[in-house]
Amino acid sequence: MGVVWNALSLGDWLGLAGITITFVQLLRTSRVVRKTRAAVENASLQSTVYNVLVVAPRMGSIESQLEYAARNNDVDTFAALLRSYKDLAAELEGLLHQEQRHSGDARVKLQKSLAQVSAAKIPGGGQSVNDLFDRTKNVRKAVSEASVATVTLTARLRSDLQPPTPVKVSLVRRLISSVQGSGSP
Amino acid sequence: MAIDAGTAKVIQIIRRLHLATEQETIEWEETDRKQAYAYATKSSSVIVASVDNDGSMPFELQILDEKGNVIESLRSHVPDENFEVTYTTLPGGNDLRNLYELVRRSVLGIEETLDQLLAGLPELPEEPPF
Numbered sequence: 219m220g221v222v223w224n225a226l227s228l229g230d231w232l233g234l235a236g237i238t239i240t241f242v243q244l245l246r247t248s249r250v251v252r253k254t255r256a257a258v259e260n261a262s263l264q265s266t267v268y269n270v271l272v273v274a275p276r277m278g279s280i281e282s283q284l285e286y287a288a289r290n291n292d293v294d295t296f297a298a299l300l301r302s303y304k305d306l307a308a309e310l311e312g313l314l315h316q317e318q319r320h321s322g323d324a325r326v327k328l329q330k331s332l333a334q335v336s337a338a339k340i341p342g343g344g345q346s347v348n349d350l351f352d353r354t355k356n357v358r359k360a361v362s363e364a365s366v367a368t369v370t371l372t373a374r375l376r377s378d379l380q381p382p383t384p385v386k387v388s389l390v391r392r393l394i395s396s397v398q399g400s401g402s403p
Numbered sequence: 404m405a406i407d408a409g410t411a412k413v414i415q416i417i418r419r420l421h422l423a424t425e426q427e428t429i430e431w432e433e434t435d436r437k438q439a440y441a442y443a444t445k446s447s448s449v450i451v452a453s454v455d456n457d458g459s460m461p462f463e464l465q466i467l468d469e470k471g472n473v474i475e476s477l478r479s480h481v482p483d484e485n486f487e488v489t490y491t492t493l494p495g496g497n498d499l500r501n502l503y504e505l506v507r508r509s510v511l512g513i514e515e516t517l518d519q520l521l522a523g524l525p526e527l528p529e530e531p532p533f
Contacts, residue, residue, distance in 0.1 A: 307471035325445040330432065332471030333441035333448035337434035356435045397489075 266316045275308050279318045280306065288351040292376045296350060303361060304335050310368065317373055320374045326370040327360075327367040334360035376390045406494045414476045414495035415484075417464060420449065421502045424509055431506045440506045451503050452476065460490055462503045 226234075280303045287296040307328050314321040314328075334357040341347050406414070420442070423429040431440045431451075440450035450465045461480040468474045479499040480490035508514060 233512045281483045304471050311469050322445060326443060329443035329445065329467075329469065330441065332469060333443050334432075334434055336448075336465070336467055336471055337439045337441055337450050337452070337474070339436045354435055356433055360432075391413055 221343075242398050263316065266313055267378075269313050270310065270317065270375060273306065273313065274368045276306055277303075277310070277361075277368050281290075281358075281361050281365045283362060284354075288358060291347055291350045293341050293347060293350060296354065300335050300340065300357070304332065307332055307364065314371075317375070320371055324364070324367040324371040327364040331357070331360035331364040336343055373401065409475065410477065410494055413466070413475050414498055415466070416449075416466070417477070417495055417498045417502050420451075421498065421505060424502070424505050427509075431510050433510055438507075440510050450507055451499070453503065458507070460496075460500060462496075462499050464499055464502070 280299055284296060284299050286292075286305070288298060311325065311328050311332075314325050338354060338357040340354075347353070412511070420429070424431065427512075429442055431442045434441050434450070436452065437456045438458045439450055439456070442449045446469045448467045448471075450467070452463050452465075453459060454461045454463050461478050461482075464477045465473050466475040477495055477499060478493055479496035480492055483489045483491055
């Protein structure tokens with residue numbers, strides 16, 4: 219064994235040192251990549267949560283307008299609101315795709331409401347009815363349940379939101395100065 | 404009649420829905436359309452209905468995607484040409500008819516109602532052995 223070590227030239231030692239340094243750098247790079255990926259995923263999730271928090275309150279608004287239109291037998295408004303609801307529910311469903319932890323119940327309720335909207339038979343435009351409230355009880359119930367599930371979900375998401383991780387000022391300064399090529403202040 | 408891959412998959416779904424409904428592992432709901440029932444998962448939903456809202460054939464199954472758009476549909480029967488009181492059964496038609504009937508009984512709680520009715524009536528005398 220000693221013979222082998224003695225046989226190594228300076229060039230061999232330098233080569234070994236180079237390989238070792240490269241290996242260490244690879245490990246450090248993979249660690250940085252992992253941390254960056256986690257940070258991006260976290261930021262993406264937070265962005266989803268904020269979007270859900272923005273969209274969700276509109277559900278409650280449409281729900282109450284549907285009730286009002288049904289009580290007043292306003293077929294045209296009711297049909298227009300259902301179309302708006304369908305678009306909103308589809309948008310929310312798209313957002314919740316990325317949020318898997320708490321959104322299961324809300325997603326099922328949204329799907330139920332979308333099925334009810336599709337099955338609902340609203341009289342054609344211009345027709346007057348006097349029983350819209352009774353005719354639409356299932357779809358209104360489904361929309362109401364989806365709205366409640368969304369409110370519950372937003373409450374949970376809000377409670378899960380963490381403040382952004384504070385960044386050390388000295389680290390930022392060092393980064394800026396290294397980018398600018400000047401000495402540290 | 405040759406069945407395309409899409410229809411074969413829908414028929415497979417109908418059979419599995421039938422099994423799941425029989426085993427009471429899924430729950431259907433009434434809709435505002437008469438004789439139409441819906442079942443939803445997290446990412447899709449299914450509507451099974453009597454096309455003419457009269458509870459008899461033809462029946463229709465619609466599969467909705469996560470945005471509520473109909474992505475597949477299947478009818479059980481089509482009226483015969485020039486003679487609309489008879490129908491031709493389409494591929495999967497009998498499966499769909501069976502599913503519709505099972506779903507209707509499940510949603511309306513027909514079995515429970517019949518059992519309650521039976522429970523309130525006297526037992527029939529045992530028939531003598533032959």
